[in-house]
Amino acid sequence: MPDNGQRGRTAVDAWLDGGAPERTGADLRAVDPLGFxxxxxxxxxxxxxQKSTELLVSGARYGDAWAVGVQLELGGVLLGEIRTEVSSEPDRALASVLAWVEEYCESSGLAVTQAENLSDQFPAELRPFQIRARFLVVPRAGVS
Incomplete structure (x- = not known):
């Protein structure tokens, strides 16, 4: 079947590329954060x-505001949570969490060195309602 050949080539290309999905989430530092x-x-x-710490961020839109929490692992103890102003823009909600975590870090001798938008891990129909990110926090002395 002609269509089967294209599907096969696509599958082989994905396998040869390591199967890693291409990240399409917005750069959170370039997005205007919401108030929260x-x-x-x-x-x-x-x-x-004293050490690097990976923070996982996950949230959902309830009504028109976002409730977003920070944990060390999904399903783990909640380290903090915010609620944003009303918005249907998931990337702006994540940018708000990044701003909140960076503010905390500034007063705690820490710095966020990486902020990775992982919302593209959700199916397309869920992305307007669920968000996920990963932040790497390090001691400020380790930041050059």
Whole structure:
């Protein structure tokens, strides 16, 4: 079948490229963040000041505001959570969390060195309602 050949080539190309999906999420540092109100304080583990710490961010849109939490692992203890102003823009909600975490880091001797938008891991129909990101936080002394 002519169509089967194209599907086969696509599958082989994906396999040869390592099968890694291409990241299409927006660069969170280039997105205008939403306003937000913190309803639980961000509280990173004490040892974050001495080592690199990966933070996982996940959230969902409830009504028209985003509720977004920060954890060390999905399903783990919530380290903090915010609720954004009303918006249907998922990338702006993630940019708000990045701004919130960077503000915390500034006062704690830490820095966010990587902010990866992972929302493209959700099926396209869920992306307007669910978000995910990964931030790498390091001691400020380790930032050049």
């Amino acid at each position: 109100s913190t309803f639980t304080k961000l509280d990173l583990p004490a040892d974050s000041a």
